[in-house]
Amino acid sequence: GPKRWPGGVAASDRAVALLVTAHPDDEIMFFLPAVRSLQAAGFDVSVLCLSNGGYDGLGKTREKEAVACCTEVMGLKRALVRVLDDEALQDGPASPWAAKDVGAAVQAWVAELEAGGKHRVEALVTFDDGGVSGHPNHIDTARGVRALPPRDGQTVWELLSAPVPVKFSGAIGAALALLLDSATTPAASAAPLKPGAVSLVGSVSPDMALALHRGMQAHRSQYVWFRSLYVAFSRYAFVAEMRRLA
Template sequence: MEVAGALLCVAAAVLTWGFLWAWAFWERRQSPELAGLPGGGSRTLLVTAHPDDEAMFFAPTILGLARLRHRVFLLCFSAGNYYNQGEIRKKELLQSCDVLGIPASNVVIIDNRDFPDDPGVRWDTEQVASVLLRHVEAHGIHLVVTFDAGGVSGHSNHTALYEAVRTLHAEGKLPKGCSALTLQSVNLLRKYLSLLDLPCSLLLARDALFVLTRREVAQAQRAMSCHRSQLLWFRRLYVLFSRYMRINSLHFL
């Protein structure tokens, strides 16, 4: 038993060292540009459904695009008023964006009855697409980033954003030179592997992969801590264990 325990300790140490080495290697090889992405100075529109989506799911993308010198805009389609906390959550969103480097002047929060924060309500695809396209054209956007068909958590408001972006892309309505990236949804096991999902993410990466450095992980966690009204015990565990607080894999439409 003592020998077996010692072997397990050695295996755990080697595994831990291996992942720390992989992370350090990734940090050293971060390229100033990623194939297929617009270059420095480009304008990117991140499209989310609720306040806290930007920190819970897209922090690696936001901070990764900052490395590429993108100017990031945020369009949030609801105030997150499911529990009548809309006004609080709007303030929390602006605080989170400040931590992530998105100025308040680049943040738009839609707060109307057409797009309620409610997983039981399916937002109208044409309405979402119309609002989204107006913002793309108004800000001269080069890249739109949002959820994929799985919406990470399967939330209907998340998937509604994907449907709208997919429709605009399929119908050729996005302006010339404007592309769209969607955040890859992964299975439940991978979702909570934290940094241990890095080898799988590296292996399966198709179009864009953003991995946070140690300093950036702390920055992402500070952004999430701004959403005080949402930090129930299970979300605190999410911050510690979710790969989305450290890794984002994205696909072009």
């Protein structure tokens, strides 16, 4: 039968899973487990990054870093990666993003991806309304995606924000989570999860640790000491809880 991602959703031959992020490096800091599991299920993954992270004046550099991280580390096709620099969606905690502007940006990219019939966006993935790190741009991204009209054949998923002690429980916390999950959930069933249900994705492996390390190195302009600590301690590097919204 068709391969399925852990949410039970099968990918068609032209299936794309679109990850909507706010800033360059979100893709590697928070969504690596989701991307890896979607790829394993047969989805082509696209990343739409709504800003180039230009708050500190390094927007063009960060844009190049995001493309390198997505293509060279995460294995995405260059044509499926887009980093925006839109006046309505500028990086910064004091720059609110209207849901309609987020939605318009997502819909424009989906239309571009689907032009010509080669791709079909069958899954949308983004933050939850806690924004994982609590950054206002993350929260506005989630709200904008959530406000999009539903489409037939398209599922929508959000990355659940973990409480702070869990967030930094690293590989040990991730391994425990996977162990508990396998003890409490039946073997991957064919039935897709219903909206509201949560799927745990990811693995604790040297491959995941190496990919995270390489991905963070690709974002050289941001790779300061606290990000090195993040690489060592973050659970998001290994596992993520994805809740189906629609």
